Every structure is written in C-alpha cells, then in structure tokens.
Amino acid sequence: MNDDTIPAGHRRDGQGRLVPEANIKPIDRLRDELVRELYAKAEKLHDAIAAFKLEAFSAIDTFAQMSAEEYQVSLGGKKGNITLLSFDGEIRVQRAVAEYIQFDERLQAAKELIDECLHEWTIGARPEVSTLVQDAFRVDAAGKLRTGSILALRRLDITDERWLRAMKAIADAVQVVGSRSYVRFHRRDASGEYQALSLDIAGV
Template sequence: MATAEQIHGGFWRDAEGRLIPENLIKPIDKEREALVTALTAAAKEMSEALARFKSKAFADIGAFVELSAEQYGVKLGGKKGNVTLMSFDGRYKVIRQIQEHLVFDERLQAAKALIDECIQAWTEGSRDEIKALINDAFQVNKEGKINTGRVLGLKRLDIRDERWQRAMQAIADSVQVAGSKPYFRVYERVGDTDQYQAISLDIAGA
C-alpha cells in the first residue's frame, strides 16, 4: 500500500487535505503512519482471503448436498435450506444456515385493530402482563421497524377469543419474506463432551 510519503514525495497530505513538508512531520507521526498503513494492508488481505474462503465454503457445501441427494435420484433446485454436516468421528461439524428477513404487509394493521378490540373488551380483569406484551410487540425500533419475533410471539398465547384468533390469522397472512442471508459456521467438539465450540471467523471474537 502506498504511503503518504510515496504519493507526494517530499510532502504528506494531512486529514484536512493540506500538503505538509516531510521535514515538519514528527517522528511519532511517521511511526503511526507506518503502523496504520501496514495493519490496514494486512487487514484488507485477510478480508479478501476470508471472502474467498466463505464463497468456496458455500459452493462446496452446495455441491455436496447435491451429490448426497443424487444417491436417491433426487435433483435439488431453487434456494437451499439449512444443513449440518458432521465429520465421521463427530469431532467437527459445519453448519449452513439461511436466515430469512421477514416483514409484515398492510394486513398487520388489521391484526392490530382486532387486538385493540380484544384489549378494550378485556379491560376489566385482564392481566397487565398480556397488555404489556402486546404493547411491546407493536413498538417500533430506532429504524422505525417492528420486531417480527415479538409480533409472531403473540401467536403462542393460548387465547380463544374469536377476534384474537382472527388477529393471529391476519398476522400469519401478513408475513412476507423480504430476503435471505446465508451463514456459515464451523464447530469443534470440546474434549469428550457433547458440547461444541465455534471456530471463530471473526477477528473480534478470535
């Protein structure tokens, strides 16, 4: 990676775009420049290598899943799902996960209206915990989005009210898959236990 000195000869460009004569640059600033430049170059190289490894890993897993399916005369197509692959001795396992990004369409508003009707009817004697759970589910985050997990969690409540049941159906109908993101993780067994520890592919967790 070219340094400021290499780019400008006898001048270095500072953070504000000004050209500073090299003889005015303090030695500690030069050392800092060398360290940051070297680490950045190494980080970029590592990032590119990790990207190549990730791409190859997904391709290899996909090819293996296809190969395995062919043993039964099955040809897989379309989007691939989650899969866990174990080494023969069970020491290692590789997991490919497809995480879907869910959103709600306009029918969520109908569900909220029905739920509000239920709350109005249940005002007397209704549990405050349920009210808090419902209010929390429909709160938006900093990005103005509703937490899909909390809304879908309402479906686990065993409430027989006909309006509530219609609200839950409206929630189910309103769910749309806006996209998906694949994840790749590798685990190693901890000693002779049945526990597995992830092999970190993240510099922050290494």
C-alpha cells in the same frame, strides 16, 4: 487531488493540505506507516475469508446435491439450513440462512382486531395477555417493530374468533425482503459441547 498528484517529499494531511515530510514529526510518520501496514494485512485477510466463504458454500452445495442424488432427487436452489458432521461427530459444519422480514399494511388490521379483544377483556382477567401484546407492538431503539415479538403472539392459546383473524392477518402481512447465508464451524470439547470456531476478529 489523488495520491498521483502529490509532489515528491510531501504528504496530504487530514484536511487535504500538502505537508512537506520534513515538517512531519517522526512519531506521526511511524503512526501512518503502522496504520497502513496493518490495514494492508487486514485487507488481504478479508479477501482470503471472502474467497474461503465462497469455497465453503460451493462445497456444501455440491455435497448436498450429491447426497440427494442417491435418492434420485434434484435440489432446487441453494436455500435452506444444512448441518454436516464428521464421521466421529467431533466437527460440525453448518450452513444457515437467515431471512429478513417486514410487515405490510395488513399488520394494522391485525392490531385493530387485537385492540378490540383487549378492550373487551378486563385487565384483571388477562393481564399477562395485555402486557405481552402491548410490548410486542413497541418499537426498538431504531424505531422498527420487533418482528420476533409480533410473531410470538401466534403461539398464544386464544380461541377468540377476532384473535384468530388477527393472527391470520399477521401471517399474511409477513413479507420476506431478503436473506443472508452463514457458514459456521464447531468442534466438540471434552464435555461433549460444540464450541464455535470464531472467524470474527472480536471473537478470536
């Protein structure tokens, strides 16, 4: 049953039972009222932040397009990081786009090539490489590969032909599966460092 079917003078408890209000302790009624009041206010704040986020993204996109038109360029899409500064440089607004990636089956080919290299290279000669590579392919607490660690292997200055093929396989295995956009606000403090304006309840 929904709330419309609850008889007058009753409330539903956590187990779905109808309880006469006369049998509910005053402290339990006050707790219920407090929780509902705070949630209602939080819900309005959530909606306001969502509306502001849309407004901010729209304003940034519009300004970026207007700026590009000075050079007779039409921006394709709304993807990419943008940083805007106030005239005095005190306030900074950033739009950041974070991409989520995963690896396809070609990562296994890269791992086989890397294993060949490690098997041939002695531990004594290149211990740092062996440790780095083995750590890169370890999964995190959720059982997922750590993409950042694997991609970092491409920065190693190794010229072995098999290693180079492995690095190409890693690059080819990258698949972008989604992205998320953020807008961040900063103000410069007395020391010249930009401090974030937190819009996260935990960070306020």
